[in-house]
Amino acid sequence: MNKILDNEYYDLIISNSLVPGFDTENNITALNDKYSLLHIRRNNMDACDLGRYPYDNFPSLFTLTSKVSMEKSGITSVRRHPDLNLMGLGVVIGIIDTGIDYQHPAFKNHDGTTRIHSIWDQTDQTGMPPKDFSFGSEYTKKHINAALKSNDPLSIVPTFDNYGHGTAIASIISGTPDEKNSFTGVVPQSELIVVKLKEAKQNLKSLFFAPENVLCYQESDIMLGIRYLLSVSEKADLPLVICIALGSNQGGHDGLGVISSYLEHIVELPRTNVLVAAGNEGNSRRHYYHHSTAAPLCNGFNLKIGRNDKKFTMEIWPFPPGKVSIEIFSPNREIIRSISPSAGVCQKFSLSMGQTTIWINNILLEGSTGDQVILVRFDNPIPGIWYFQVSSIENEPFSFHSWLPSGNLISNETYFYQANQSTTITAPGNARNPLTVAAYNQFDGSILGESGRGYSRFGQINPDIAAPGYQIPCALPGNQYGSLTGTGAAAAHAAGASAMVMEWGYCKGNHTTVTGIQINHMIIRGAQRDSTYTYPNDNWGYGQVDVYKLFQRISII
Numbered sequence: 001m002n003k004i005l006d007n008e009y010y011d012l013i014i015s016n017s018l019v020p021g022f023d024t025e026n027n028i029t030a031l032n033d034k035y036s037l038l039h040i041r042r043n044n045m046d047a048c049d050l051g052r053y054p055y056d057n058f059p060s061l062f063t064l065t066s067k068v069s070m071e072k073s074g075i076t077s078v079r080r081h082p083d084l085n086l087m088g089l090g091v092v093i094g095i096i097d098t099g100i101d102y103q104h105p106a107f108k109n110h111d112g113t114t115r116i117h118s119i120w121d122q123t124d125q126t127g128m129p130p131k132d133f134s135f136g137s138e139y140t141k142k143h144i145n146a147a148l149k150s151n152d153p154l155s156i157v158p159t160f161d162n163y164g165h166g167t168a169i170a171s172i173i174s175g176t177p178d179e180k181n182s183f184t185g186v187v188p189q190s191e192l193i194v195v196k197l198k199e200a201k202q203n204l205k206s207l208f209f210a211p212e213n214v215l216c217y218q219e220s221d222i223m224l225g226i227r228y229l230l231s232v233s234e235k236a237d238l239p240l241v242i243c244i245a246l247g248s249n250q251g252g253h254d255g256l257g258v259i260s261s262y263l264e265h266i267v268e269l270p271r272t273n274v275l276v277a278a279g280n281e282g283n284s285r286r287h288y289y290h291h292s293t294a295a296p297l298c299n300g301f302n303l304k305i306g307r308n309d310k311k312f313t314m315e316i317w318p319f320p321p322g323k324v325s326i327e328i329f330s331p332n333r334e335i336i337r338s339i340s341p342s343a344g345v346c347q348k349f350s351l352s353m354g355q356t357t358i359w360i361n362n363i364l365l366e367g368s369t370g371d372q373v374i375l376v377r378f379d380n381p382i383p384g385i386w387y388f389q390v391s392s393i394e395n396e397p398f399s400f401h402s403w404l405p406s407g408n409l410i411s412n413e414t415y416f417y418q419a420n421q422s423t424t425i426t427a428p429g430n431a432r433n434p435l436t437v438a439a440y441n442q443f444d445g446s447i448l449g450e451s452g453r454g455y456s457r458f459g460q461i462n463p464d465i466a467a468p469g470y471q472i473p474c475a476l477p478g479n480q481y482g483s484l485t486g487t488g489a490a491a492a493h494a495a496g497a498s499a500m501v502m503e504w505g506y507c508k509g510n511h512t513t514v515t516g517i518q519i520n521h522m523i524i525r526g527a528q529r530d531s532t533y534t535y536p537n538d539n540w541g542y543g544q545v546d547v548y549k550l551f552q553r554i555s556i557i
Helices: 016-021 075-080 141-149 165-174 202-207 219-236 258-266 487-507 516-525 547-553
Strands: 009-015 028-030 035-041 061-064 092-097 116-121 137-140 191-196 240-244 272-277 287-292 298-305 311-318 324-329 335-339 347-350 357-363 373-379 384-392 398-403 435-440 465-468 472-476 480-486
Touching (some): 092 165, 116 141, 116 219, 137 141, 165 191, 165 472, 165 480, 165 487, 191 219, 219 240, 258 272, 287 298, 311 324, 324 357, 324 373, 335 357, 384 398, 435 487, 465 487, 480 487, 487 547, 516 547
Parallel strands (some): 092 240, 116 191, 240 272
Antiparallel strands (some): 116 137, 298 384, 311 373, 324 335, 347 357, 357 373
């Protein structure tokens, strides 16, 4: 079996400078110009493999950012204006998600042909993979059109969206208008390139103590999807707008991870842009923050663990230069004594009363940041209130953030008692150059409670903008229509706005060297701002998307 599909192999993210030492027996899969995957076989995998191999080498787990309005963001006005009439013609939209129902009318032209340029289904091993990729099946527009004429389309193009999230996101951006269902995408003349992600390997889910049957994806497969979108748009000579409606609570929330650095590079390229959902962790009570400036230089906090959360991971990220230790007190008063930072050490603790097992990695130097990070992994924890004490080892002021997993990786029954809504934007929404999109209710003008709040851990301004994200009309698999709520829906809405600017700039010859950064700054400058707020702020960023105002400000209306 291909090693990237084989659960007997870990997929480790490494620098390309290390590749020559490992590049034997097909152990390497290239991710981009900077990173590759190293496939390592382990006969007896266990939790302390995280320790034998560095934390930052393992891909993070990502979850969906929406759960299954035009006038509010100026889009209808732009489409109606005779000097603009921007519908996304000549722009291709990149979707990396749960797939797409290519048979849905939302993705067809009036003559019944498809507006999907190509699909890479990472889960389907029956067809040919894309050029320079080793797994999955690629289906081009020619394949899809042949399938649409067939009495049995899935026998020709056997790909489908089992969850509906990818179909919904794609339709919000690019869906063909349907008056009967009061539906239209933002740029219905754009084309689509779609990546259907394979689910995360079971060994990665086991390592980070994710529930066995929960839907999540791994960072490296998303990066491969980005690489595919770039290669197809370059070959077709089409400008590209990528929408990422996925997020992860793993990592330091600082924009320094491998996928964030990849996206920061991409938006510097001509005619290429990336929009990222801010995540739906704003009111989930999965973030805790503390700052100690005076003795006693320690802090205690409580975590309520629900009955249904049998496995999960908690991360603690202290700020440099302070180094901290951790003590844990279970609901039945068992204690795990002070664990100090070290290099490459994974410690396992079995609590006698009950059957709880806890693994602790107190990592002194995390690879991508050089910061300390403490991983606490729970197996069958006793339900109830757990107490944690974090203490300065060197008796100096310190501060730290702690995060629980995102999305469906834990239930709402597990949460911090003194949770903090700030710094809840999921990765890669903390990256600097992509446009990070928060969600608001376009009916009453309020920010959605679940919308991720800024800023990044080191104060980088995120989110950048807010867009409509409440019950946005969308297409759903099986020729159905419905609505989508969350920052994924908002990111899709803003991606359509970005495609309008891309069409005006590149396709209509007004700014043929336009980059993603330039488009994002144009959207930020043209945002609608309420006089009652100060901008930027950690809820709205620089304001609400307003494409009509954007074009007014560049004096073409």
